Amino acid sequence: MSYVIEMNHITKQFGSFKANDDVTLQLEKGEIHALLGENGAGKSTLMSVLFGLYQPEQGEIKMNGKPVKINNPNDANELGIGMVHQHFKLVHNFTVLESIVLGRETTKIGILKMDEARKKVMELSKRYKFKIDPDAYISDITVGMQQRVEILKMLYCDNEILIFDEPTAVLIPQEISELMKVMKQLVAEGKSIIFITHKLNEIKEVANRCSVLRKGKYIGTVNVADISKEEMSEMMVGRKVNLVVNKKEATQGEPVLEVKNLTVKGKTAGKDAVKDVSFTVHKGEILCVAGIDGNGQSELIYGITGLMPIEKGQVILNGKDITKESIRQKCLDGLAHIPEDRHKDGLVLDYTLQNNLVLQTYYSDRFQKNGFLKFDEIREFAKGLIEKFDIRCGQGEDSVTRGMSGGNQQKAIIARELDRNPEIVIAVQPVRGLDVGAIEYIHKQLIAQRDAGKAVLLVSLELDEVMNLSDRIVVMYEGEIVADVNPQEITREELGLYMAGAKRGVKNEEN
Amino acid sequence: MKKINNERFVGLSASVLAILCGLLFGFILLLVTNPSQAVNGFLMIVQGGFTDGMKxxxxxxxxxxxxxxxxxxxxxxxxxxxxxxxxxxxxxxxxxxxxxxxxxxxxxxxxxxxxxxxxxxxxxxxxxxxxxxxxxxxxxxxxxxxxxxxxxxxxxxxxxxxxxxxxxxxxxxxxxxxxxxxxxxxxxxxxxxxxxxxxxxxxxxxxxxxxxxxxxxxxxxxxxxxxxxxxxxxxxxxxxxxxxxxxxxxxxxxxxxxxxxxxxxxxxxxxxxxxxxxxxxxxxxxxxxxxxxxxxxxxxxxxxxxxxxxxxxxxxxxxxFVSEAIDIIIAAIVYCGALSLLFKTLIYKFQMKKRNKNNKKEEA
CATH class of the missing domain: 1.10.3470 (ABC transporter involved in vitamin B12 uptake, BtuC)
Structure with missing residues (x-):
């Protein structure tokens, strides 16, 4: 069997760190080849090498048996390699058609000739049942549609080798199954697909073969049909993993956090990102806010925590109105916030770990006297947390946070927030970008909070996380709460319909 | 602690490098404007405040x-x-x-x-x-x-x-x-x-x-x-x-x-x-x-x-020499100082190379 693409013994180093260490990937014609690995396993690096963004220190790339040199993305395009990036690279105020032909415009003496392009795009769209409106603006269409634009872009350039980088992360279940159909149709027509993911279900569903990376090393390639999900995850993580979260039955108590008629303005003028939202989080429960990215979840949390001004509404914590209080006072009242973006909001990356661990408490009498910091006390405190929460880092409490791994950065935030013994923990995508081990750990911590009778408000985009962790789910769509359901009484598909706005349950929660 | 010290060392040596580059530029400037007196003029700059003793x-x-x-x-x-x-x-x-x-x-x-x-x-x-x-x-x-x-x-x-x-x-x-x-x-x-x-x-x-x-x-x-x-x-x-x-x-x-x-x-x-x-x-x-x-x-x-x-x-x-010359030299030093990030990277690279060499020696 000949391979369309062979990447043999690729080694890519950044300084002394080997992002890819002797990795081999062989793609057969007409197959869907999954590339599986945790975050930081080197999947993106390997694809960047294939796409000409990085030059490997060792190894060679062969195409149809002949060695090729890919110096930049243009070379890759000429060889027929196309990629749908995880974060779409589209121009927001362009139309669909303009976005697709961008960079490949057909012109006549310098003047755009869009008719031919339009014909070709419409043909493609029809062939794959994309139902795309070529004149719609990118900013107006859904994320699922944007992804189709990206796919059309690859097809428009007649690419034969298609790379999908975590394509399902932003989609709802219905869209995912449609994407899978399209992928199958594409390989049936003779194209070859590299499918990057860490979701085992999807690999099981569409992929023919699967190559596994772990910490930059090549672990092996397997036939998907011959291997179980458990075995695959073991290959990926290097040990046995518990794929199911174990938790006790919830014991719902009194209300802790009440949000009443909250409205928050969005970034674009005139639009409210959060519209008249009300819900209550009780003691001993994990309430999950589900929804597709960008439906107002971030603004909701920013509004509750005070990072963004609110238009109207009330936030009540344990019976006390904290709407107008300063962020510091909210923190003292027992509100803990694990922010969505740990680099932007959660940490001062250039501070040492110990400074970050006292970021909200440095002014307390424990850590200062007459305005002077007690460095010994801070050090002792940090050492304690590092041990208790198993934060791993090179120089202990003196490590600069920027140099720590994502998982350990997140652990540091969680240590800081949970150690304050809060009444409610607001966690926004707390496991984004983390490896399986860290995910397990963080989920356990959140469940421990719940079991200790505290309230947890979890915002998540991952359906698995929503279904596994939550005791109650509210779904947000376009700034409103469209459903308030029990995870045991709802299927993933039904949840998907709510998330897509195709179905509406309760408008406001009944108290 | 060792890392912090190293950072200080790199910062300091980057500043020193910037100063040396600026002085070099100044010397070239003096050479161009008045070759015969360039060396004497340059020595004056380097001697700086020490020329007149305690005053x-x-x-x-x-x-x-x-x-x-x-x-x-x-x-x-x-x-x-x-x-x-x-x-x-x-x-x-x-x-x-x-x-x-x-x-x-x-x-x-x-x-x-x-x-x-x-x-x-x-x-x-x-x-x-x-x-x-x-x-x-x-x-x-x-x-x-x-x-x-x-x-x-x-x-x-x-x-x-x-x-x-x-x-x-x-x-x-x-x-x-x-x-x-x-x-x-x-x-x-x-x-x-x-x-x-x-x-x-x-x-x-x-x-x-x-x-x-x-x-x-x-x-x-x-x-x-x-x-x-x-x-x-x-x-x-x-x-x-x-x-x-x-x-x-x-x-x-x-x-x-x-x-x-x-x-x-x-x-x-x-x-x-x-x-x-x-x-x-x-x-x-x-x-x-x-x-x-x-x-x-x-x-x-x-x-x-x-x-x-x-x-x-x-x-x-x-x-x-006109006194503006010294202003230009100071400007050149600051310019190089602004490039100190570049110097820092160079020093880091140099250190890395040295370390790699040492590692290789140890391996061999």
Whole structure:
């Protein structure tokens, strides 16, 4: 069997760190080849090498048996390699058609000739049942549609080798199954697909073969049909993993956090990102806010925590109105916030770990006297947390946070927030970008909070996380709460319909 | 700890490299303008303050005093993530306030008078800083733009006020300040053999130490640095970032204003001139802060160094070079200083290579 693409013994180093260490990937014609690995396993690096963004220190790339040199993305395009990036690279105020032909415009003496392009795009769209409106603006269409634009872009350039980088992360279940159909149709027509993911279900569903990376090393390639999900995850993580979260039955108590008629303005003028939202989080429960990215979840949390001004509404914590209080006072009242973006909001990356661990408490009498910091006390405190929460880092409490791994950065935030013994923990995508081990750990911590009778408000985009962790789910769509359901009484598909706005349950929660 | 030391080492060696590159450039410049005297002129620069013995050293300290203050001003604001380009205006405002009080408020007893002058300068500088600070904190106006504007407003306003209140028409400059408003020489002029040195340098060193303590040891400094490094995270942690922005630039203004007072109360025969020139000490402060990597101790030494080669520059005029040459050389050094990041990467790379070589040796 000949391979369309062979990447043999690729080694890519950044300084002394080997992002890819002797990795081999062989793609057969007409197959869907999954590339599986945790975050930081080197999947993106390997694809960047294939796409000409990085030059490997060792190894060679062969195409149809002949060695090729890919110096930049243009070379890759000429060889027929196309990629749908995880974060779409589209121009927001362009139309669909303009976005697709961008960079490949057909012109006549310098003047755009869009008719031919339009014909070709419409043909493609029809062939794959994309139902795309070529004149719609990118900013107006859904994320699922944007992804189709990206796919059309690859097809428009007649690419034969298609790379999908975590394509399902932003989609709802219905869209995912449609994407899978399209992928199958594409390989049936003779194209070859590299499918990057860490979701085992999807690999099981569409992929023919699967190559596994772990910490930059090549672990092996397997036939998907011959291997179980458990075995695959073991290959990926290097040990046995518990794929199911174990938790006790919830014991719902009194209300802790009440949000009443909250409205928050969005970034674009005139639009409210959060519209008249009300819900209550009780003691001993994990309430999950589900929804597709960008439906107002971030603004909701920013509004509750005070990072963004609110238009109207009330936030009540344990019976006390904290709407107008300063962020510091909210923190003292027992509100803990694990922010969505740990680099932007959660940490001062250039501070040492110990400074970050006292970021909200440095002014307390424990850590200062007459305005002077007690460095010994801070050090002792940090050492304690590092041990208790198993934060791993090179120089202990003196490590600069920027140099720590994502998982350990997140652990540091969680240590800081949970150690304050809060009444409610607001966690926004707390496991984004983390490896399986860290995910397990963080989920356990959140469940421990719940079991200790505290309230947890979890915002998540991952359906698995929503279904596994939550005791109650509210779904947000376009700034409103469209459903308030029990995870045991709802299927993933039904949840998907709510998330897509195709179905509406309760408008406001009944108290 | 080892890593931190290494960082300091790299920072320091990057500054030294920047200085060497700047000097090299200066030498080439001298060669081009006047080849026959280039070597002598260059030696003068390198000898700097040491040429005239103790007097020379005293003059270095005198020249360094105001630019250490403006350097501290810029560096302090920079730690909070603000670029205080308005140091010139704050410097001028402080200088005027000090001279005005020094001339007019002669009813104050000796000893108190000079202190009131200094306080007036601090307040005036702080006032000049508060405008860009408030604009930045509450209306998100870039402090660079408003700082530049405040520089021009400061320059023109000072000129206007000198003409209407403390003007010496014959010399087109301010009147001399009262004896009681002049900074004490504290016997330093005897130690340093008639140099212009006075208590100013001691005040500057005290300020360096104060700024160091504020930044490194206090909760206030912790907040300021957190805001400078990441405003969002500071807000998230409940730090009042708006208040910190205003305070930071107000303190920076006060430092620059005090610098103005220290220069014009030195009793060295320097007067406020009515000129349409923005005070150059403010911009020199940017150079000093850059060269000192915004670290208070670094700024102290950077200020001393610039003072040192400035004296060298004056001496260089003996060989027929214009004093602008030294300005260009200082500019070149600062330019290289701004490229210190590049030098840092080079040094890191060099260290890495060395380490790799060692590792390979060990393996073999």
């Amino acid at each position: 020379g050293i005293g003059d270095v300290l005198y020249y360094a005093t105001p630019i250490i203050m403006t350097g501290l001003s810029v560096g302090f604001a920079f730690k909070t993530g603000l670029f205080n380009i308005g140091a010139s205006g704050q410097f001028a405002a402080g200088a005027f306030a000090a001279v005005f009080v020094g001339i007019k408020w002669t009813f104050l007893p000796a000893g108190i008078h000079v202190i009131v002058c200094l306080i007036a300068a601090i307040l005036a500088g702080a006032l000049w800083g508060i405008v860009p600070g408030l604009l930045k904190a509450y209306f998100n106006v870039s402090e660079v733009i408003s700082g530049i504007m405040m520089n021009y407003i400061g320059m023109s306003l000072v000129n206007l006020l000198i003409r209407t209140s403390i003007y010496d028409q014959l010399k087109n400059q301010s009147l001399p300040v009262a004896e009681t408003a002049v900074l004490s020489k504290m016997g330093l002029n005897k130690v340093f053999d008639g140099a212009n040195i006075n208590a100013g340098i001691i005040i500057a060193v005290i300020c360096v130490i104060l700024v160091y303590i504020i930044l490194e040891k206090t909760t206030f400094g912790f907040e300021l640095k957190a805001c400078g490094l990441n405003t969002n995270a500071s807000k998230y942690a409940g730090i009042n970032e708006k208040r910190n922005i205003v305070l930071s630039i107000v303190i920076a203004g006060a430092l620059a204003g005090l610098g103005g007072a220290l220069l014009y109360l030195a009793g060295s025969g320097k007067f406020l001139q009515v000129l349409d020139v923005v005070a150059p000490e403010g911009f020199a402060g940017i150079s000093v802060a850059l060269l000192g990597s915004s670290n208070p101790i670094g700024i102290l030494f950077a200020g001393l160094f610039i003072g040192y080669i400035t004296v060298g520059g004056y001496n260089m005029q003996l060989y027929g």
